[in-house]
Amino acid sequence: MHYRLSTDPVLPHYIAIEARLTDIKTPEVELQLPAWRPGRYELQQFAKNIQRFTIVDGAGQPLPFRKITKDRWLVQTNGATELTAYYNYYSLLPTPHQLNAGSSFISDTLLYVNPVNLCLYAEGRIGESCTLSLEIPNSWTIACGLKQSDAKTLVAADFYELVDCPLIAAPVIQHIPFEVKGVQFHIWIQGGRRSDGNPTFDGQRIIQDFSRFAEKQIELYGEFPEQDYHFLTLILPVPYYHGVEHRNSTVLVLGPNDEGEGLHQDLLGVSSHELFHAWNIIRIRPTELLPYDFTQENYFPTCFVAEGVTTYYGDLMLRQSGVFTDEAYLKELQVLFKRHFENNGRAFQSLVESSWDLWLDGYDKGVPDRKVSVYHKGAIAALILDLHIRKLTNHSRSLDDVMHIMWERFGKPFVGYTLNDYRSVTEDVAGESLDWYYDLCIFGNRPLETKLNEYLIWVGLAVIYEAPSLDQPGGIRLLELDEAGNSRQHRAQWFGGRLSEAPHEGHAELIPEDKLGKNVVAK
Numbered sequence: 254m255h256y257r258l259s260t261d262p263v264l265p266h267y268i269a270i271e272a273r274l275t276d277i278k279t280p281e282v283e284l285q286l287p288a289w290r291p292g293r294y295e296l297q298q299f300a301k302n303i304q305r306f307t308i309v310d311g312a313g314q315p316l317p318f319r320k321i322t323k324d325r326w327l328v329q330t331n332g333a334t335e336l337t338a339y340y341n342y343y344s345l346l347p348t349p350h351q352l353n354a355g356s357s358f359i360s361d362t363l364l365y366v367n368p369v370n371l372c373l374y375a376e377g378r379i380g381e382s383c384t385l386s387l388e389i390p391n392s393w394t395i396a397c398g399l400k401q402s403d404a405k406t407l408v409a410a411d412f413y414e415l416v417d418c419p420l421i422a423a424p425v426i427q428h429i430p431f432e433v434k435g436v437q438f439h440i441w442i443q444g445g446r447r448s449d450g451n452p453t454f455d456g457q458r459i460i461q462d463f464s465r466f467a468e469k470q471i472e473l474y475g476e477f478p479e480q481d482y483h484f485l486t487l488i489l490p491v492p493y494y495h496g497v498e499h500r501n502s503t504v505l506v507l508g509p510n511d512e513g514e515g516l517h518q519d520l521l522g523v524s525s526h527e528l529f530h531a532w533n534i535i536r537i538r539p540t541e542l543l544p545y546d547f548t549q550e551n552y553f554p555t556c557f558v559a560e561g562v563t564t565y566y567g568d569l570m571l572r573q574s575g576v577f578t579d580e581a582y583l584k585e586l587q588v589l590f591k592r593h594f595e596n597n598g599r600a601f602q603s604l605v606e607s608s609w610d611l612w613l614d615g616y617d618k619g620v621p622d623r624k625v626s627v628y629h630k631g632a633i634a635a636l637i638l639d640l641h642i643r644k645l646t647n648h649s650r651s652l653d654d655v656m657h658i659m660w661e662r663f664g665k666p667f668v669g670y671t672l673n674d675y676r677s678v679t680e681d682v683a684g685e686s687l688d689w690y691y692d693l694c695i696f697g698n699r700p701l702e703t704k705l706n707e708y709l710i711w712v713g714l715a716v717i718y719e720a721p722s723l724d725q726p727g728g729i730r731l732l733e734l735d736e737a738g739n740s741r742q743h744r745a746q747w748f749g750g751r752l753s754e755a756p757h758e759g760h761a762e763l764i765p766e767d768k769l770g771k772n773v774v775a776k
């Protein structure tokens with residue numbers, strides 16, 4: 254399929270699409286628009302954004318067609334060997350809040366496309382190569398993970414690659430390239446100007462911080478799945494925090510552009526998380542999602558691995574690589590604990606049930622006490638498992654070994670894993686049965702405070718519930734405990750090194766004395 258995107262001349266808030274299919278050998282063709290996008294496991298019904306739709310043959314003669322589902326068109330080819338579908342896609346989002354890391358947008362100064370929103374595929378031909386041409390001014394820059402065949406044309410090996418490669422095209426995009434362990438990384442920033450005209454981010458600081466956590470992640474897995482990787486970043490004037498993972502890229506939408514240090518921290522947090530996905534879910538993929546079925550729900554029970562383990566490692570990698578101080582990491586942990594225990598710490602559903610029901614209400618607030626977050630409870634479950642393995646083996650093994658084996662066994666050969674596969678890898682690494690862990694943390698719905706504290710105390714931390722008082726609103730707090738046993742030593746090893754060693758030359762001491770305050774305050 255060959256796609257051409259342009260501004261709709263009649264309705265400039267729509268992207269106009271031509272999708273041309275050649276080498277047709279059948280009397281009928283079925284054209285399908287995806288009903289959902291990888292990274293968000295709910296039906297989004299992109300077809301509702303299409304306003305007009307026509308199909309012609311190679312000579313420009315209309316071909317008869319009709320819809321056979323909400324987003325599938327049956328075309329009579331009448332012997333034609335070529336057809337072109339002309340349609341448009343609504344892309345003027347009414348407020349900046351609706352522009353997110355999974356949508357598409359067009360204006361005089363930005364073309365932002367998630368191809369999964371608006372590219373049709375022909376049934377039976379999803380594995381064929383495709384091209385995507387953009388009608389944009391010559392002076393614009395394109396940022397995208399796809400290879401280019403010319404200045405305005407991108408090439409994908411198949412539809413799966415196409416829809417895993419969003420793009421930004423604009424007259425001005427800040428480009429920050431760097432290399433880590435032979436992998437070319439590119440940070441592309443659109444809209445990155447503060448209201449005083451200065452750049453939102455310090456490029457040198459970004460390169461230093463990104464290089465550290467990228468190197469740490471590549472060390473964990475032993476290799477990077479791709480030759481290059483692109484952080485496609487849109488900066489908005491309003492508060493925003495969203496990222497979506499892709500094959501060799503990620504889209505990040507952040508704001509406000511004037512936030513300063515907070516925005517840099519947000520960029521680090523979301524970028525480390527999304528990069529970890531380059532292995533965990535893009536390649537280490539639940540078998541139920543391999544291949545993606547874009548027409549309907551793809552139920553899977555393991556989003557606590559895909560999102561929970563990734564949420565846990567996103568921040569931990571920032572600490573282990575020395576980008577975050579102990580204090581910065583502990584603040585993130587406290588935020589995680591607050592989000593889980595103050596919101597759905599006593600919810601009815603287990604992690605496996607909540608994963609399954611992502612397709613039902615996974616991204617809504619939901620009714621009270623019904624579901625748990627696969628992100629937050631999933632990250633806490635990952636933390637418990639990591640500390641359990643470390644405690645059993647005196648840090649000679651950890652969740653790192655689990656993920657490394659998951660990569661070698663399922664990600665690198667790209668064969669998909671089941672819940673039982675993950676369970677058996679975790680039990681192999683622990684060297685013992687983890688029935689208690691799966692019963693309590695993965696299949697169970699009992700609160701986790703007690704079990705979590707068993708492990709936090711081992712590293713000199715504890716979660717408590719503090720009653721409200723006149724001075725403060727109360728709630729979940731993370732405390733640093735007085736030294737007991739080797740708790741500081743264990744925490745230092747968990748954080749990536751020994752007490753006396755800094756992870757990077759010139760970086761602050763791992764646990765400086767002035768950070769050993771009693772109370773860690775959430776940001």
Ligand SMILES: [Zn+2]
Nearest residue numbers: 526530560563
């Ligand atoms: Zn994620």
